[in-house]
Amino acid sequence: MSNLAKIERDPNYQELVRRRSSLGWLLSAIMLVVYFGFILLVAYAPKFLGIPLGTGVTTIGIPIGLSVIVLAFVLTGIYVRQANSSYDVLIRKIVEENRS
Amino acid sequence: MKRFAWLSVILLASVPTIALAAGAVEGGSKQATNWAAIGMFVGFVALTLAITYWAAKRTASAADFYSAGGGITGFQNGLAIAGDYMSAASFLGISGLVYTSGYDGLIYSVGWLVGWPIVTFLIAEQLRNLGKFTFADVTSFRLGQTEIRILAACGSLVTVAFYLIAQMVGAGKLIQLLFGLDYWIAVVLVGGLMMIYVTFGGMKATTWVQIIKAVLLLSGATFMAGAVLYKFGFSPEALFTKATEVHPKKLAIMEPGTLISNPLSAVSLGLALMFGTAGLPHILMRFFTVKDAQAARKSVFYATGFIGYFYILTFIIGFGAITLVSTDAMFLDGSILEKTKSGIAAIKGGSNMAAIHLANAVGGNLFLGFISAVAFATILAVVSGLALAGASSISHDLYGMVIKGGNANEQDEIRVSKIATLVLGVLAIFLGIVFENQNVAFMVGLAFAIAASCNFPVLVMSIFWKDLTTRGAVVGGFLGLVSAVVGVVLSPAVWEATLGFAKGSAPIKLDNPALFSMAIAFAGIWLVSMLDRSKRAAVDRDGFDAQYVRSQTGIGAASATAH
Numbered sequence: 278m279s280n281l282a283k284i285e286r287d288p289n290y291q292e293l294v295r296r297r298s299s300l301g302w303l304l305s306a307i308m309l310v311v312y313f314g315f316i317l318l319v320a321y322a323p324k325f326l327g328i329p330l331g332t333g334v335t336t337i338g339i340p341i342g343l344s345v346i347v348l349a350f351v352l353t354g355i356y357v358r359q360a361n362s363s364y365d366v367l368i369r370k371i372v373e374e375n376r377s
Numbered sequence: 378m379k380r381f382a383w384l385s386v387i388l389l390a391s392v393p394t395i396a397l398a399a400g401a402v403e404g405g406s407k408q409a410t411n412w413a414a415i416g417m418f419v420g421f422v423a424l425t426l427a428i429t430y431w432a433a434k435r436t437a438s439a440a441d442f443y444s445a446g447g448g449i450t451g452f453q454n455g456l457a458i459a460g461d462y463m464s465a466a467s468f469l470g471i472s473g474l475v476y477t478s479g480y481d482g483l484i485y486s487v488g489w490l491v492g493w494p495i496v497t498f499l500i501a502e503q504l505r506n507l508g509k510f511t512f513a514d515v516t517s518f519r520l521g522q523t524e525i526r527i528l529a530a531c532g533s534l535v536t537v538a539f540y541l542i543a544q545m546v547g548a549g550k551l552i553q554l555l556f557g558l559d560y561w562i563a564v565v566l567v568g569g570l571m572m573i574y575v576t577f578g579g580m581k582a583t584t585w586v587q588i589i590k591a592v593l594l595l596s597g598a599t600f601m602a603g604a605v606l607y608k609f610g611f612s613p614e615a616l617f618t619k620a621t622e623v624h625p626k627k628l629a630i631m632e633p634g635t636l637i638s639n640p641l642s643a644v645s646l647g648l649a650l651m652f653g654t655a656g657l658p659h660i661l662m663r664f665f666t667v668k669d670a671q672a673a674r675k676s677v678f679y680a681t682g683f684i685g686y687f688y689i690l691t692f693i694i695g696f697g698a699i700t701l702v703s704t705d706a707m708f709l710d711g712s713i714l715e716k717t718k719s720g721i722a723a724i725k726g727g728s729n730m731a732a733i734h735l736a737n738a739v740g741g742n743l744f745l746g747f748i749s750a751v752a753f754a755t756i757l758a759v760v761s762g763l764a765l766a767g768a769s770s771i772s773h774d775l776y777g778m779v780i781k782g783g784n785a786n787e788q789d790e791i792r793v794s795k796i797a798t799l800v801l802g803v804l805a806i807f808l809g810i811v812f813e814n815q816n817v818a819f820m821v822g823l824a825f826a827i828a829a830s831c832n833f834p835v836l837v838m839s840i841f842w843k844d845l846t847t848r849g850a851v852v853g854g855f856l857g858l859v860s861a862v863v864g865v866v867l868s869p870a871v872w873e874a875t876l877g878f879a880k881g882s883a884p885i886k887l888d889n890p891a892l893f894s895m896a897i898a899f900a901g902i903w904l905v906s907m908l909d910r911s912k913r914a915a916v917d918r919d920g921f922d923a924q925y926v927r928s929q930t931g932i933g934a935a936s937a938t939a940h
Contacts (some may be wrong), residue, residue: 284926294929301498308498309651310493316647319484319633320640326480326610327461327632333614334621336631342483343692346685349490357678360502367672368930 284375293367300359304352315345378503379460387798415556415745416934419587422570428585429458432578439787442512442579442794443769446663449584451672455679458663460587462654462680463594465755466547466821471688472735473728475695476702477721479620479630482695486688488647492654496878497505500655501677502670503928504841511766512661513774516839519920521782523846526774532549532772532831533658536824537767538808540657540802542762545809545818549754555733555749561810567753567837568806571760575802576795580666583761590758598690601732601748604739605697605827605895613693620699625719630699642887647820649891653825656833659766670931686899691732700729708734711888737833757906758806763890768797821869822889826865838902840928843921846914849906856897863892 284290310372318341326338391836440446449457469487475482508514513878546563552563574582609615617631624630654660664673714723724730736748756774774793776787835854838845864885865871872883887893906914928931 279821281926284930284932290926291931297929305495305498308491308494312487312645312651312925313644314642315487316484317640320643321634327628329631334617334628334631335614336480338480338632339483339613339617342480342487342563345487346490346688347493350681350685352614353494353678353681356498360674361671371930372932374789 280375284371287371287374289367289374293364293371296367297360297364300356304356308349309353311345311348315341339352388437389939390399397593410791411556411742411746412751414448414749414924415746417750418556418753421593421750425570425574425582425586425589425612426588426752426759429574429578429582432585433583436577436579437582438836439510439773439790440790441489441581442660443773445580447668449666451667451675452679453584453588454663454667454676455458456591456670456682457584457587457666458660458676458680459683459687460591460594460758461659461663462543462684463591463755464759465551465752466543466687468594468598468691469551469729469732469752470754471691472695472698472732473730475692475726476698476731477728478634479624479631479696479699481634483692484633485615485650486692489654491881492678492686493684495651496655496660497548497674497677498662499682499837501664501673502931504661504664504836505667505670505673506928506934508665508929509817509922510662510665510773511769512658513593513770513778516835516850517778517925518839520839520845520850520917523779524847524851526778526833528851529832530774530779532656532827532858533770534620534767534853535862536656536658536828536832537763537801539768539804539820539827540659540824542808542812543824544760544763545805546812546815546817548753548760549809549813551729551756554730555752560813562935564806564809566591567756567760568802568809571764571805572799572802574757574761575764575798578766583758583765584663584666586754586761587758590751590754591683594755595687596738597744597748598687598694601697601735601739602690605701605735607691608697608701608739609939611629616693616700620696622641623720624699625721627735629889639886641892642889643888645892648888648895649822649889650828652833652891652895655809656826656828656831656836658763658770658828658832661832661836662743662766662769663762667930669934684691694732694735697739699733700732702813704733705738708738723730764801764805765777765800768794771797814930816875819865819868819875821887822870823861826861826889826891826894827858829891829896830861834895834898834902838899840908843925844906845902845919845921846906846909846911846917848909848911848914849902849904852905853898853900853902857894857900860891860894860897864894 312358326336326341328337329335409808436442438896469480471485476487504515507518511529513526515815516529546565548567549564552558553560560690574586605616609619621628621630621875667673667676702724708725709720709723710725714720717723724734731749733745733752737745756870772790776793777783777790812919831854832900834857835850839850864887868888869883869886869891870888
């Protein structure tokens with residue numbers, strides 16, 4: 278497959294791979310750290326999550342838990358936005374240049 | 378087509394009669410026959426059967442059957458994924474868990490959601506670019522077809538089997554409670570409808586059943602959570618205050634409780650939930666139903682949004698149930714209440730009924746009927762997705778690729794798939810009845826553990842690691858599968874609770890084996906691949922570059938509609 282070597286040398290392809298992998302792994306790492314951070318808090322510091330916010334009964338654990346859920350959605354959104362705006366353009370260029 | 382029409386007529390006609398018959402012989406634990414619920418459920422079944430009829434006429438090729446011809450949009454697929462994933466276990470189970478333990482329910486919600494971003498970042502697009510019908514298309518892309526397909530089929534079928542049994546038993550119990558039907562009738566009804574949807578309508582019908590269910594469930598849950606918040610002037614603080622006043626655990630429901638006591642157990646469960654999501658065959662299969670990688674990526678984004686939103690709602694619903702259900706004698710079992718003095722423990726039908734009773738409390742009998750029908754629809758949608766994934770694994774991976782070496786006649790393959798669906802359906806009904814009185818809660822955890830320890834490591838390594846070889850994948854994958862199963866059997870949940878050995882005698886203290894079974898799988902894959910000097914290993918490694926380019930760009934990927 279001579280086309281393969283050509284695509285691999287294509288600067289657009291190299292940029293696509295570099296950008297997509299670095300963002301993908303970075304966001305995965307953030308999600309992992311945040312989630313396992315949360316799990317470790319649950320396991321080792323349940324009392325910390327039970328600290329009340331202000332004078333009410335709502336504890337600090339509630340916004341923390343909810344924000345992990347919201348963060349999952351936001352991170353996914355960041356990735357999809359990046360992919361829609363820049364990766365797709367690069368992919369289109371690569372496909373056009375390497376049409377055989 | 379005629380056959381289909383007849384079957385549906387018989388099935389539809391039998392629903393009210395069965396209910397009537399069951400109503401007459403009602404036992405103590407069952408609810409009174411709920412006509413509003415049955416009416417709405419019959420409406421749902423009629424609608425989905427009409428869709429199945431429509432889909433059956435448009436399902437001719439293998440691509441139609443397995444992947445709806447790739448014609449589902451990103452938004453539709455997002456809803457369908459959500460419909461596939463938000464099982465009755467997560468709706469009733471999590472709201473029930475919040476009802477009994479408060480904050481602990483949120484820990485599960487979080488765990489069940491965080492796998493989705495990982496799927497988006499690392500798997501969704503690559504999967505769509507490399508595969509056609511099943512995730513084994515991806516893992517076997519450059520590796521030895523026969524061995525990898527067999528491994529993937531084992532991983533898929535074992536995952537599907539455990540998940541399916543758990544759903545069937547849950548379905549039987551739930552329907553018994555909701556509709557006043559006998560357990561076995563409920564199981565047969567679920568299995569029968571599932572077989573009709575999948576054999577006649579394939580992925581198209583399954584997808585639409587899931588979409589409709591997702592919309593119904595999301596709107597129902599939104600209404601319930603909205604009604605709860607409305608009662609408390611849209612102030613969560615007021616809701617929590619009241620809940621801590623009436624709940625016997627008082628302020629303790631606002632922090633992590635006893636559910637997760639052992640830190641290692643917590644991490645292990647977290648791993649299983651997070652990476653299991655990325656290895657569930659019925660979920661992975663959904664990415665082949667869209668046009669291309671872009672649509673696959675968008676569909677996970679929508680799905681993450683819907684599922685996250687839904688889990689936040691279940692949290693509010695659980696707290697709503699604490700305030701409105703546990704304080705209302707109508708929903709409580711008088712004799713238990715007298716003994717325990719706790720409205721939480723005395724709830725009629727057990728804590729899984731919290732959301733159902735809350736529907737009655739905020740919306741009356743009609744809304745109760747609606748939510749009951751939605752719960753049934755939820756089960757149907759999930760079991761259909763599971764059956765389709767299991768059947769595809771048998772027909773596409775085992776029959777088409779292993780037995781026929783990739784040269785199967787398309788119509789034969791579809792026929793095998795339909796037969797496999799029927800066999801799985803009958804098996805699910807049979808096992809559902811056999812396991813009626815067993816504690817099957819561990820089975821969902823087991824399904825996630827196997828998905829995380831067998832399917833996920835092989836999938837992610839095959840996509841990203843050049844040096845992976847066939848031998849490495851097979852050895853590591855099977856090690857993961859076996860250690861997950863053994864780990865569950867030796868865990869306290871099965872060893873003590875199900876097998877009845879003395880408390881504290883379980884050889885492995887972790888409730889979920891993912892922590893070590895995933896490590897074993899990855900270590901096995903890595904070590905065996907590195908030591909592999911076979912001829913096949915060279916072919917496997919040489920194939921990586923071409924696969925990587927295709928996974929990144931989609932050049933050469935199976936086109937959307939293969940007509």
